[in-house]
Amino acid sequence: xxxxxxxxxxxxxxxxxxxxxxxxxxxxxxxxxxxxxxxxxxxxxxxxxxxxxxxxxxxxxxxxxxxxxxxxxxxxxxxxxxxxxxxxxxxxxxxxxxxxxxxxxxxxxxxxxxxxxxxxxxxxxxxxxxxxxxxxxxxxxxxxxxxxxxxxxxxxxxxxxxxxxxxxxxxxxxxxxxxxxxxxxxxxxxxxxxxxxxxxxxxxxxxxxxxxxxxxxxxxxxxxxxxxxxxxxxxxxxxxxxxxxxxxxxxxxxxxxxxxxxxxxxxxxxxxxxxxxxxxx
Amino acid sequence: xxxxxxxxxxxxxxxxxxxxxxxxxxxxxxxxxxxxxxxxxxxxxxxxxxxxxxxxxxxxxxxxxxxxxxxxxxxxxxxxxxxxxxxxxxxxxxxxxxxxxxxxxxxxxxxxxxxxxxxxxxxxxxxxxxxxxxxxxxxxxxxxxxxxxxxxxxxxxxxxxxxxxxxxxxxxxxxxxxxxxxxxxxxxxxxxxxxxxxxxxxxxxxxxxxxxxxxxxxxxxxxxxxxxxxxxxxxxxxxxxxxxxxxxxxxxxxxxxxxxxxxxxxxxxxxxxx
Numbered sequence: 001x002x003x004x005x006x007x008x009x010x011x012x013x014x015x016x017x018x019x020x021x022x023x024x025x026x027x028x029x030x031x032x033x034x035x036x037x038x039x040x041x042x043x044x045x046x047x048x049x050x051x052x053x054x055x056x057x058x059x060x061x062x063x064x065x066x067x068x069x070x071x072x073x074x075x076x077x078x079x080x081x082x083x084x085x086x087x088x089x090x091x092x093x094x095x096x097x098x099x100x101x102x103x104x105x106x107x108x109x110x111x112x113x114x115x116x117x118x119x120x121x122x123x124x125x126x127x128x129x130x131x132x133x134x135x136x137x138x139x140x141x142x143x144x145x146x147x148x149x150x151x152x153x154x155x156x157x158x159x160x161x162x163x164x165x166x167x168x169x170x171x172x173x174x175x176x177x178x179x180x181x182x183x184x185x186x187x188x189x190x191x192x193x194x195x196x197x198x199x200x201x202x203x204x205x206x207x208x209x210x211x212x213x214x215x216x217x218x219x220x221x222x223x224x225x226x227x228x229x230x231x232x233x234x235x236x237x238x239x240x241x242x243x244x245x246x247x248x249x250x251x252x253x254x255x256x257x258x259x260x261x262x263x264x265x266x267x268x269x270x271x272x273x274x275x276x277x278x279x280x281x
Numbered sequence: 282x283x284x285x286x287x288x289x290x291x292x293x294x295x296x297x298x299x300x301x302x303x304x305x306x307x308x309x310x311x312x313x314x315x316x317x318x319x320x321x322x323x324x325x326x327x328x329x330x331x332x333x334x335x336x337x338x339x340x341x342x343x344x345x346x347x348x349x350x351x352x353x354x355x356x357x358x359x360x361x362x363x364x365x366x367x368x369x370x371x372x373x374x375x376x377x378x379x380x381x382x383x384x385x386x387x388x389x390x391x392x393x394x395x396x397x398x399x400x401x402x403x404x405x406x407x408x409x410x411x412x413x414x415x416x417x418x419x420x421x422x423x424x425x426x427x428x429x430x431x432x433x434x435x436x437x438x439x440x441x442x443x444x445x446x447x448x449x450x451x452x453x454x455x456x457x458x459x460x461x462x463x464x465x466x467x468x469x470x471x472x473x474x475x476x477x478x479x480x481x482x483x484x485x486x487x488x489x490x491x492x493x494x495x496x497x498x499x500x501x502x503x504x505x506x507x508x509x510x511x512x513x514x515x516x517x518x519x520x521x522x523x524x525x526x527x528x529x530x531x532x533x534x535x536x537x538x539x540x541x542x543x544x545x546x547x548x549x550x551x552x553x554x555x
Contacts, residue, residue: 031371037386050394127514127517128297128517133290216490249383
């Protein structure tokens with residue numbers, strides 16, 4: 001085996017660490033800058049030269065955000081809409097995926113293929129029909145319209161994800177439970193669902209991220225301020241005549257936190273979810 | 282039921298596209314292929330198509346190069362690797378609105394950090410107006426690459442981990458240098474995953490709405506980044522032409538289908554299972 005000279009190897013290590021540092025910096029520094037700006041008093045936000053560490057850190061921006069804007073209402077709307085969407089989507093997708101893997105019917109493979117096709121869909125391709133349909137049904141300006149849009153948008157892919165997980169659970173386990181006298185429902189709840197947990201987690205992450213981050217469906221379906229979710233609410237703060245950067249960055253920090261916390265909490269399961277393609281956007 | 286969930290909106294979009302319809306009022310009038318004839322003659326459509334294609338091609342190419350390079354670094358063993366691997370995903374996990382406001386703040390021409398540093402280090406004489414007519418497409422592309430490259434990193438990294446180390450060892454024994462090993466060992470192994478990544482990323486970048494729309498909102502130069510998805514939105518929700526908007530969506534859909542089929546014809550090989 002050819003051995004590289006020692007100096008060359010050392011240089012290689014140094015370069016590797018420099019690259020790793022660079023990668024971390026490009027990803028994290030913009031967010032650190034957001035946090036830093038959020039903690040600065042208004043005068044300091046616009047100061048030249050800008051400093052990374054606030055000279056007089058303050059929570060003033062956060063206090064104003066909560067006290068003077070509808071931020072808390074947006075937050076509540078986002079939590080409610082994302083929460084209901086996740087529960088609804090995962091429940092329906094799990095039931096459908098179960099039947100797809102356990103009961104044979106004609107066109108099963110075709111359905112699976114069609115579902116995979118929708119992975120390529122982007123919201124903009126269906127917003128026009130969704131909007132006109134929601135208008136026809138009198139659902140415009142309701143959270144129900146958001147939940148239904150997100151669920152129908154996520155369902156095909158959620159189903160496809162879960163199907164892969166259910167397929168990997170041997171039928172024999174279930175049959176054993178059935179032979180032992182458990183009903184089908186009990187067999188599913190006690191045998192199948194626990195084994196499919198990583199799949200359920202991956203599906204929840206996918207659905208939650210889409211609902212939490214969505215901008216376009218809320219923009220077109222929701223008109224009244226008190227019903228808006230975070231991304232649209234914050235954009236409206238941003239579109240004010242004079243942009244209040246400290247306030248906006250504080251809002252940015254608060255929207256990012258739940259997403260990052262969720263991400264950290266499920267990180268262990270994440271690799272598995274990604275392995276099966278739980279990413280989109 | 283699931284099948285209808287997919288087919289119904291698409292079918293309804295096609296049905297709508299054959300009508301002249303206001304976005305608010307229920308009345309609609311059958312115009313057959315009239316909307317499509319209008320699209321073909323519409324300067325703005327061709328312009329948005331060009332801009333959308335430029336945006337999709339530039340961002341996909343840059344994401345691919347940056348993503349593979351980053352994955353190669355993260356595949357090596359070093360201390361703190363778990364942390365770096367997680368940190369690199371941040372830009373992809375944060376909501377688009379956050380990515381946009383952070384970068385619009387960093388690139389602000391009066392108070393932004395980037396222009397401040399560029400001037401202080403004498404790289405430029407005058408602050409660059411990143412969201413002005415001349416640079417808004419460049420800054421949009423850069424910001425999009427920042428936001429979406431982690432997808433490429435994750436996909437490529439997952440595949441790198443399954444390449445048997447013996448392949449590299451064998452190449453090393455044969456005297457292949459680092460570059461030769463990358464080209465002759467790693468790249469062929471990555472072929473299948475890159476095939477899928479390029480397909481998905483270019484489709485998703487071509488249909489990207491929120492990032493592009495939010496980048497241009499209130500910037501004054503939004504016209505310079507009016508890509509096809511933004512044009513669909515404007516026709517439907519600014520001019521209230523739901524029929525025309527639906528026809529534009531259908532055209533976009535058809536073009537993607539055609540491009541996908543062509544892509545498979547050109548690059549798909551049977552032995553690949555992606």
